[in-house]
Structure formats: C-alpha cells, structure tokens
Amino acid sequence: MIRVLLVDDQALVRGALAALLGLERDIEVVGQAGTASEAIDAARAARPDVVLLDIQMPGGDGLAAAAALRGLDCRVIMLTTFGRPGYLARAMAAGAAGFVVKDTKPEHLAEAVRKVHAGLRVVDPDLAAVSLSSGISPLTARELEVMNAATVADIARRLHLSEGTVRNHLSSAMGKTGARTRAEAVRLATEKGWL
Incomplete structure (x- = not known):
C-alpha cells in the first residue's frame, strides 16, 4: 500500500481527496492536515x-x-489551484517530486501518486509547457524581498539597507517585469508565481 498524507486548508477538499483516493486498491490515506x-x-x-500538499495555506506556505519535508522519508506532490509557472519552478527547487493542479481527473491524481512513489517526477503537462515558454524568473532574491514589503522605509529597516538601495532594487524589478509601478510589478510577479 502507498501511504498518503493530505495537506490542504479546506476540510471539504481534504475529505473529497481522501474519499477518492480511498477507492484505490493500492493507496491508503494515513493522515490529514490543514496547515503547512x-x-x-x-x-x-x-x-x-x-x-x-497545497501551496497557499495558513501557517506557512506549502513550498x-x-x-x-525533504529530511523525512517521503515524496511530495504539490496539489494546487494555482498552476503558475513560477510556483512550479519554486516547488521543484523545494524538493517536490510532482506538481498537479486540482482540476485534474481523479484517475490522473491516483496515477501521479503511484508514479511519484515509484521514484518518477510528475508535472501537469499544460503547466510544464507554459513554464518552458515563459522561462525562469528574472528577479533576484533581493528584488523579490523588496517587492513584498509595505514601504521603502520599512523595507530598508527590515533588510538593513539604505532607502536608495531599496529604490534601486524596486526599479530593477519594475524594469524586469515591464511594470510602470511597484504595485503592477508585484501583481505581474504574483501572476507568474514568482512571489
């Protein structure tokens, strides 16, 4: 039997997944959790x-x-509503062996569990195609950090940088995303899954 843990912040989703996977002769749901x-x-x-494992949850994100979970003897499949190229890249970098969107067919999910258990990688084919065509995030780790904070002064204090340096990082991130404002850069980076 393949032992599966379900992690999603929505109890109804967890219950439905448990019921679906419980119908499989070789899969046993051994636990559920609602937060990362x-x-x-x-x-x-x-x-x-x-x-x-879902991506967006309270108590820390799934990524x-x-x-x-890398240190434990288990393999991870990200199961999310948010099939964004940046999320796929970040999930694989975090050690996930699979990435499946929640609108996949039930039999495909069960097959993904079997394949990942067997040591293979599984990625939603549509998302893989989009990821290949969109490329990797052009933003540096520091640019991503400064895009996530409230004000330039807050960012400078939190990251121990001068306000001028923070503005330079923000300007660079805006240029790389093609945005005219910081808010637009954050929106574009979020849509791509970079943030």
Missing part, C-alpha cells in the same frame, strides 16, 4: 510515502513545507 506547520508534525507521526 501541521503537515510537518503529521508527516512525522504518520510516516507517509507520499504527501499531497516551505515541501522543503522541510
């Missing part, structure tokens, strides 16, 4: 072979949880 922080504890307790 609960996912780590649940994985330690249940010892799953595969963790189906950080995927990275934290």
Whole structure:
C-alpha cells in the first residue's frame, strides 16, 4: 500500500481527496492536515510515502513545507489551484517530486501518486509547457524581498539597507517585469508565481 498524507486548508477538499483516493486498491490515506506547520508534525507521526500538499495555506506556505519535508522519508506532490509557472519552478527547487493542479481527473491524481512513489517526477503537462515558454524568473532574491514589503522605509529597516538601495532594487524589478509601478510589478510577479 502507498501511504498518503493530505495537506490542504479546506476540510471539504481534504475529505473529497481522501474519499477518492480511498477507492484505490493500492493507496491508503494515513493522515490529514490543514496547515503547512501541521503537515510537518503529521508527516512525522504518520510516516507517509507520499504527501499531497497545497501551496497557499495558513501557517506557512506549502513550498516551505515541501522543503522541510525533504529530511523525512517521503515524496511530495504539490496539489494546487494555482498552476503558475513560477510556483512550479519554486516547488521543484523545494524538493517536490510532482506538481498537479486540482482540476485534474481523479484517475490522473491516483496515477501521479503511484508514479511519484515509484521514484518518477510528475508535472501537469499544460503547466510544464507554459513554464518552458515563459522561462525562469528574472528577479533576484533581493528584488523579490523588496517587492513584498509595505514601504521603502520599512523595507530598508527590515533588510538593513539604505532607502536608495531599496529604490534601486524596486526599479530593477519594475524594469524586469515591464511594470510602470511597484504595485503592477508585484501583481505581474504574483501572476507568474514568482512571489
């Protein structure tokens, strides 16, 4: 039996996934969690072979949880509504072995669990095609950091930078995204999954 842990902040989604996967003869749902922080504890307790992990959840995002799960003897499939190219790249960098969008057919999800358990990688084919055509994020880690904070002064204090340096990073990020404003740069980077 392939032991699966389900991690999603929506109880109804977790229940539906558990019911669907429970119909499979070779898959057993051994635990559920509603937050990224609960996912780590649940994985330690249940010892799953595969963790189906949502990206956007309270208590930390699924990408950080995927990275934290690397030390445990399990493989991670990101299962999300947000099929964005940047999320795919970040998930793979965090150690995920699969990336599936929630509107996939149930039989495809079960097959993804089997393949990942067997040591293969599984990626939604449409998202893979979009990711290849859009390329990797042109933004540096520092540009991403400064785009996420409230004001230039707040960013400068938090990152121990001068306000001029923060403005330079913001300007560079705006240029790379083709945005005219910081808000537009944040929106574009978010849509691509870079933030």
